[in-house]
Amino acid sequence: MFGKVLIANRGEIAVRVIRTCRELGIATVAVYSELDRDALHVRLADEAYALGGQTAAESYLNTEAILDAIRRTGAEAVHPGYGFFSENADFARAITAEGVTFIGPPPEAIEVMGDKISSRRAAEAAGVSGVPGRTEPVTDPEEILAFGEEHGWPVAIKAAFGGGGKGMKVVQGPDEVREAMESAQREAQAYFGRPEIYLERYLAWPRHIEMQVISDTHGNHLWLGERDCSCQRRHQKLVEESPAPAFPDEVRRRMGEAAVKVARACGYVNAGTVEFLYQDGDFYFLEMNTRLQVEHPVTELVTGLDLVELQLRVAAGEPLPFGQDQIERRGHAIEVRINAEDPAEGRFLPSPGTIQRFRQPAGPGVRLDAGYEAGDTVSQFYDNLVAKLVVWAPDRDAARRKMIRALEETTIEGIATTIPAELAILRHPDFAEARHSTNWVEQRLDLRGVQAAPAPTSAEEVGEERVLRDVTAEVNGRRYQLKLWLPAAALPVGSAPLGARPGQSATRAGRSARPRSAATQTGSGTVTVPMQGTIVKVLVAPGDTVEAGQTLCVLEAMKMENAITADRDGTVQEVRVQAGDAVGPGDVVAIIG
Template identity: 70%
Template structure:
């Protein structure tokens, strides 16, 4: 086993990996962006190194800087977590070529399965059928229209190098194709660095069921359990559970064997997840995620296995040490994602800001995996997952009751979270009966009674880089402290090259906190970056028409006109950073 591990990630998954690594006696190394300088994963690691930059591209996706830190820190292994570089074959190859162990599958397997198009081909070669779709990238909206006319509407546009619902758009009719394809490609490029997209038929009422697999270098390829991830919004999961309700054992075994066949077909090693759509007793290959999943803890609770420990041991060349027959699943587990989003009215609007209170639930069968604590800031620049509540009980009914009880104990203040929607899902007769699907939350769940959550200021404190002369063990050194700009004692920075936050446009700042209800002043409900301005002064718009497209927390959000009229003023341009309440468009 290697002696040191660098975690090339942030948030709750970095914290999760660090914990197991410490239990194994490994030296843990964190990396951080300017926004994450004092983040929980940084505080927990044995040492931490600065990446610089704020956005993902400037920091956690900066290959050159990561490789430099890996070398300087003496890390013997790298765990990529999920997202960022976890499914990037070039990064995995660069790690291994540097003589460092990559805690994940071989680069060739990532290459085959990381590209959703080639993964469909590999699955078909292994005898596992997929949802009807194309096996080549699409860049012409007319191809979307032709596919829909041939296979039926709706059509799903999906990022070829993505996952987790990022870069996915559902097109219900031909005139939506051009904008949906452009939007999917923008979001895919932002989240994954590549914008290739492909097409699939969008099933009417499917369930999303995935299979956890693990493979070693000694010929073992095992399936551990399935997970039902059908409770979703924006094609991103909210609640996951295992075992899947009303899922026949013979189908479970067939899906497990199919998942292992897919893994063998690409020479897979380490932990991975093969995802399927299940409808009317049949299942279809969807994709393979060549990494640890967000929802892996529920598999850990029903099997008693530590998946991160298995990942590390397999990466070190050790055999799994158990067979398929030895995998025993007990009880029922549910994971609830706690995202910084306001679910009022089913809108799920991102709510970056500072957490002023975070009280975790406790009691039998309750686990919380979090990337934040009281006083930490949820940044607009990254995914908005704050924590995961995971519960385990003897059966599904008791697990649901336990999850609702634990959510009642959870207290998070300062940012709105998805907790009210989570409770509504768990307590709904459709969910309890197991008749929900991937489309249920957005099409049938009524969240009209969920009121907007009042929060403290949504703006993160700005930290000013401040050069200071200090003495360390008698030696005079120059260091940089990052002090709260709002604090009266914080001196102004003295170095012209010091990093700073991107500034909001002055016109947007001037209109901050203006009223918006029923008025012609369109303001934004969260921090973010303007990616598209589809209107211009003098243009006529209708109520409900998109006037700004804002990217916040790795998602595109359409900002709508609240009244019809003529656009008098547009105060922002693509690339501008705006804050909560900033007025971006004026309509008269």
């Protein structure tokens, strides 16, 4: 087993890996951007090294900075988590070229399965059919038009080198093709560093069911069980569960065997997930994620296995300690993703900010994997996942009721979260009776009236008053954490108040977060943005005639693009932003007269 592992990631997945490493007696190394200097994963690791920069490209996607941290720490292995470099073959090769173990599949398997186009070809060669689609990248809108005319609308445009719904756009008809293609390419480039896209037929009412696989270096390929991830918005998952409800055992077995065929065909090693769409009793290969999944805890709870421990042992060359017939699945597990998004009216707008209060749930069968604590800031530059709440019970309805109870116990203030929407999902008869699909949340779930909880009004209300101060120091790039007791009088004017984390301003710690809401709908003609982010595209100019609801510009926040629309009919009098501008909540982007 390894003596020291570097986690090339952040947030809750870095925390998750650190915890298993600690249980196995493995030292851990965290890396961090300037914005994550005091993040939870940094505080928990044995060592932490600065990468520099703020954005992902400047930090967690900076190969040379990560390699430098590896050399300086003497780490024997690197765990990539998910997102960032987890499915990047070049990064895996750079790690192994240093004589360091990459805790994941071989680069060749990443290349085959990380490219969604070549993965379709590999799956078909293994006898596993996919959703009808193209097996070559799309470079011209005319190709999308021709595909739509041949297979029918809607059509799904997807990032060739990504997953998790990032870079995916559903095109309802010919008029949407060009804009959707450009948006998909921008999101793919921003999140995965590659702009390539491809096409698939968009199924009308499928369920998204994926199979967890694990493979070792001794030729063993096993399937551990399936997860139903059908509750989605913007093609990104909100609620996941295992086993899949109303799912025949015979189909489960065939899907597991198909997943193993795909893993064996690409010479897979380590943990991976083969994803399928299931509709009318048939399933279709969708893609393979060559990494640990966000929703892996539900598989852990029903199997009793630690997937991160298995990853570490497989990467160290150990054979899997069990066979297919020895895998047992018990009870039912449900996971919800608590994201920094405001679900009001079903808009799910990103909600970066500082968490002022975080009351966590507890009780039998309740697990919380969080990347933040009270006082931590959720940045616009990274993914908006705050925590994953997971429950286990003997059957599905008991698990559903337990999740409702656990969510009701959870309090997060200072940012808006998806908790109100997830309660609406879990309480809905369609979910209780497994009548949902990947389109159910956006097409049928009524989220009118759903509002995020208000923030507290002062630091005193969240109990942050204290004298003990955490102080961070860096020596030759290595981070050290110190604790100092300081009297209130010793704090300079304008510094962070007592109880604030280092680097937290007095304004941020002592004031409630600005309420998050959709773009102004009063018809005033003054169009503002509802969140912090970056303008990536401006679609109008002064003098243009616009209609209410028409997109004026596109705002990127937390790796998602959001349309900023006109609140009334009229003529554009002013445009106050251009592509590349950083904006904050309430900033005016256009005036309509």
